[in-house]
Amino acid sequence: MSRAKSLILAALLAPVLWAADFSGQSAYDFTAKTVAFGPRPPGSPASRKLSAWLVTTLKSFGYQVIEDRFTAKTPRGPVPMVNIIAKKPGKPGARALAVSGHYDTKVFPFTFAGANDAGSSTGAVLELARCLKGTPTAKDIYFIFHDGEEAYGEWSASDSLYGSRNLSARWRKDGTLARLDALINLDMIGDKDLHIVEEEYSSEVLRRLLWDVAARKGYQRHFDGGRFAVEDDHVPYLRLGVRALNLIDFSFGPNHSWWHTPQDTMDKLSPQSFQIVGSVVAETILVLDRQ
Numbered sequence: 001m002s003r004a005k006s007l008i009l010a011a012l013l014a015p016v017l018w019a020a021d022f023s024g025q026s027a028y029d030f031t032a033k034t035v036a037f038g039p040r041p042p043g044s045p046a047s048r049k050l051s052a053w054l055v056t057t058l059k060s061f062g063y064q065v066i067e068d069r070f071t072a073k074t075p076r077g078p079v080p081m082v083n084i085i086a087k088k089p090g091k092p093g094a095r096a097l098a099v100s101g102h103y104d105t106k107v108f109p110f111t112f113a114g115a116n117d118a119g120s121s122t123g124a125v126l127e128l129a130r131c132l133k134g135t136p137t138a139k140d141i142y143f144i145f146h147d148g149e150e151a152y153g154e155w156s157a158s159d160s161l162y163g164s165r166n167l168s169a170r171w172r173k174d175g176t177l178a179r180l181d182a183l184i185n186l187d188m189i190g191d192k193d194l195h196i197v198e199e200e201y202s203s204e205v206l207r208r209l210l211w212d213v214a215a216r217k218g219y220q221r222h223f224d225g226g227r228f229a230v231e232d233d234h235v236p237y238l239r240l241g242v243r244a245l246n247l248i249d250f251s252f253g254p255n256h257s258w259w260h261t262p263q264d265t266m267d268k269l270s271p272q273s274f275q276i277v278g279s280v281v282a283e284t285i286l287v288l289d290r291q
């Protein structure tokens, strides 16, 4: 390759290289801070404190923050919930991209730290918001922190995904959904032993794009968690016609035995895993921004 050609290539890749600013350590620290609020079921005092901290932190990054408040009908009666959304504006009239996670924890009779599920997606989406704040994008980027992902009883269509069902319906009504080119959802991505699933509800074209980015960065061996379907916060958007992808490592501990147990604690997570997933997502967002 000529020097001129390599300079052109470097210029083309420059916005992508910018995204290397994602810090796995920072995402891990944001996760530890999230977990320190205690169990975070929707409507609980810890959830209110966490959502207030998310709003303050996102505003300190310079974003406009939207609070999508609603009352969910749950098997335990009405529960107040709130999705937190930070908006990074693109060019006027531009299309949009979204990256999301959930910040609620499932209700248990024991003290559930929920470090991986879902402290990890809270910390990772917050770090994505931090690391992309200075990067100009053509499209609007939404950073979404869903409330009420978890079921109260047995997982069902009416008892799960309260936050994403509410926000996707709201966005269909107000026209945001029609501008949304892609949504990437993260859940349980902090495990030290990282194996991301090729999730089968997900849009194939998005999955291929992100897997290519992962391969380019030499991370293929962490995107080998098997091929199966996992219902998560991307599904309500998919149902309304949005291209959406779910990134989840659904083998947590021996035989998945740490999932939804007191074992889901910070010592099972590593900054390196956040670095792998977060840097791949940041780069994928910037590739999608140029499409």
Ligand SMILES: [Zn+2]
Pocket (backbone or CB within 6 Å): 106, 117, 150, 260
């Ligand atoms: Zn869960």
